[in-house]
Amino acid sequence: MDYFIELFFSGLTRGSIYALIALGYTMVYGIIGLINFAHGEIYMIGAFTAFIVATVLSVYGFPLVSIVIISGLAAVVWASSYGYTIEKIAYKPLRHAPRLSPLISAIGMSIFLQNYVLLAQTSDFLPFPTLFPDLEFMEPIAHIIGTTDVIILVTTIVVMVLLTLIIKFTKIGKAMRATAQDRTMATLVGINVNNVISATFIVGSGLAAIGGMLVAAHIGQINFYIGFLAGIKAFTAAVLGGIGSIPGAVLGSFVLGLTESFATGYVSSDYEDVFAFSLLVLILIFKPSGLLGRASNEKV
Amino acid sequence: MLELDKVQAGYGNKLAIKDVSLKVEDGEIITLIGANGAGKSTTLMTICNVVECRAGTIKFQDKEIHRMAPDAIVKMGLCQVPEGRHIFPQLSVKENLDMGAFLRNDKEAIKKDMDYVYSLFPILYKRRHQDGGNLSGGEQQMLAMSRALMAKPKLLLLDEPSMGLAPLVIRQIFEIIKQINKENNTTIFLVEQNANQALHIADRGYVMENGRITLSGPAQELLANTDIQKAYLGI
Numbered sequence: 091m092d093y094f095i096e097l098f099f100s101g102l103t104r105g106s107i108y109a110l111i112a113l114g115y116t117m118v119y120g121i122i123g124l125i126n127f128a129h130g131e132i133y134m135i136g137a138f139t140a141f142i143v144a145t146v147l148s149v150y151g152f153p154l155v156s157i158v159i160i161s162g163l164a165a166v167v168w169a170s171s172y173g174y175t176i177e178k179i180a181y182k183p184l185r186h187a188p189r190l191s192p193l194i195s196a197i198g199m200s201i202f203l204q205n206y207v208l209l210a211q212t213s214d215f216l217p218f219p220t221l222f223p224d225l226e227f228m229e230p231i232a233h234i235i236g237t238t239d240v241i242i243l244v245t246t247i248v249v250m251v252l253l254t255l256i257i258k259f260t261k262i263g264k265a266m267r268a269t270a271q272d273r274t275m276a277t278l279v280g281i282n283v284n285n286v287i288s289a290t291f292i293v294g295s296g297l298a299a300i301g302g303m304l305v306a307a308h309i310g311q312i313n314f315y316i317g318f319l320a321g322i323k324a325f326t327a328a329v330l331g332g333i334g335s336i337p338g339a340v341l342g343s344f345v346l347g348l349t350e351s352f353a354t355g356y357v358s359s360d361y362e363d364v365f366a367f368s369l370l371v372l373i374l375i376f377k378p379s380g381l382l383g384r385a386s387n388e389k390v
Numbered sequence: 391m392l393e394l395d396k397v398q399a400g401y402g403n404k405l406a407i408k409d410v411s412l413k414v415e416d417g418e419i420i421t422l423i424g425a426n427g428a429g430k431s432t433t434l435m436t437i438c439n440v441v442e443c444r445a446g447t448i449k450f451q452d453k454e455i456h457r458m459a460p461d462a463i464v465k466m467g468l469c470q471v472p473e474g475r476h477i478f479p480q481l482s483v484k485e486n487l488d489m490g491a492f493l494r495n496d497k498e499a500i501k502k503d504m505d506y507v508y509s510l511f512p513i514l515y516k517r518r519h520q521d522g523g524n525l526s527g528g529e530q531q532m533l534a535m536s537r538a539l540m541a542k543p544k545l546l547l548l549d550e551p552s553m554g555l556a557p558l559v560i561r562q563i564f565e566i567i568k569q570i571n572k573e574n575n576t577t578i579f580l581v582e583q584n585a586n587q588a589l590h591i592a593d594r595g596y597v598m599e600n601g602r603i604t605l606s607g608p609a610q611e612l613l614a615n616t617d618i619q620k621a622y623l624g625i
Contacts, residue, residue, distance in 0.1 A: 268489050275476035278438060280541065281461065
């Protein structure tokens with residue numbers, strides 16, 4: 091039983107991370123109908139920023155709490171500025187182009203960012219400083235769930251609640267929903283659609299950066315390539331839940347995380363991806379629009 | 391109030407409207423009638439700069455607006471209810487109205503205006519927590535007009551408000567259009583295929599064919615014109 095619960099929590103942790111990344115995919119898709127393939131790289135850049143800032147601060151002997159807060163903020167701000175800039179450079183000029191063009195531009199952006207970090211940093215795995223020490227009161231249950239897992243889960247839940255409140259009640263949140271539902275009409279009621287799109291990229295990138303920092307701290311190492319697989323997995327989760335739907339992305343992420351965790355635990359970690367993608371294929375066969383996606387008649 | 395001078399616009403390499411010149415005076419109800427595909431909706435979209443104005447000038451309150459951003463045009467008090475109503479389907483009725491007041495910050499006045507549109511259309515108050523997409527066609531038209539009113543427009547562009555509605559509902563919508571024009575002194579620019587109804591409430595009218603204005607004059611004169619009677623009124 092303990093083993094089951096342990097796998098369950100490890101699945102939730104994975105799911106949380108996927109959710110933080112998947113939200114960026116699904117929000118951008120909801121608003122401009124683009125799969126932002128560079129999103130995984132934003133996650134990687136967030137992790138790298140946290141890595142650099144945290145390493146420097148720990149050399150100067152800052153207390154751990156301030157290292158976590160400062161490097162987290164730096165990661166969010168830096169990754170968001172990348173997200174904002176990528177949209178302006180690579181997607182905005184192509185907004186009225188055929189759908190394939192921004193997609194190719196996104197793949198190009200992804201490859202560019204990977205190689206840019208490879209050149210600017212190194213191809214080696216770098217050790218990520220320990221940000222979350224094992225807490226003492228966690229001792230009795232440490233064999234089921236680790237401190238980092240708890241921190242990841244709690245952070246994700248707090249971030250999700252905040253995001254939901256923003257989207258539901260603030261002006262920019264309502265503008266995002268309106269723009270996603272009907273861009274022409276959003277323009278006609280006076281919403282500056284360009285600002286809404288920028289805001290979406292900024293929010294999505296910030297979430298991915300938080301995810302990147304948490305994972306890097308959890309695993310304890312980092313390199314330029316970590317964004318690729320994380321991005322693909324999170325994208326899978328977003329499609330699984332119904333791309334364009336925010337609750338769908340969260341649900342899809344947890345389903346994917348739990349599937350992987352149980353497959354690893356009960357079968358073999360070699361089959362982790364096989365189970366994950368088989369699940370995707372199965373769900374898409376029986377529910378093509380995803381778990382919570384709306385069926386649309388859009389012609390592609 | 392609004393003045394188009396030799397405006398051209400279109401899609402791809404095709405012009406949908408050619409040398410369109412027209413004028414809307416303060417407080418009027420103006421109607422633009424014409425067949426399907428004549429360029430009526432394109433004219434309205436060009437005024438709001440959703441479709442690019444390729445030549446000519448558009449002036450609103452003596453200011454050139456054809457290079458201004460769409461949201462800046464809304465801010466000047468020029469609002470449109472587009473063809474097909476374009477309700478935000480997954481926003482509630484109230485949220486749809488909130489979006490109409492997107493550029494305003496005067497909370498109390500917004501509240502008052504919301505009460506006003508609820509008094510115009512009590513059914514919207516009853517349905518205020520329902521998703522906009524679940525309303526009937528007539529209710530959606532009411533919501534679309536109310537949403538535009540929430541922006542406190544000086545000039546309201548209405549694109550085919552009668553489309554797909556039952557005759558009784560159409561009559562109600564046209565009554566409200568007249569009422570909005572009188573009570574709030576909102577100038578109305580009405581695009582319609584339903585020429586008969588439109589000309590009956592309008593002060594003046596323009597007739598559009600193949601992207602050009604072919605005829606204009608006081609509504610009563612157009613109603614009496616035998617060509618128009620044959621082509622648009624079915625008499």
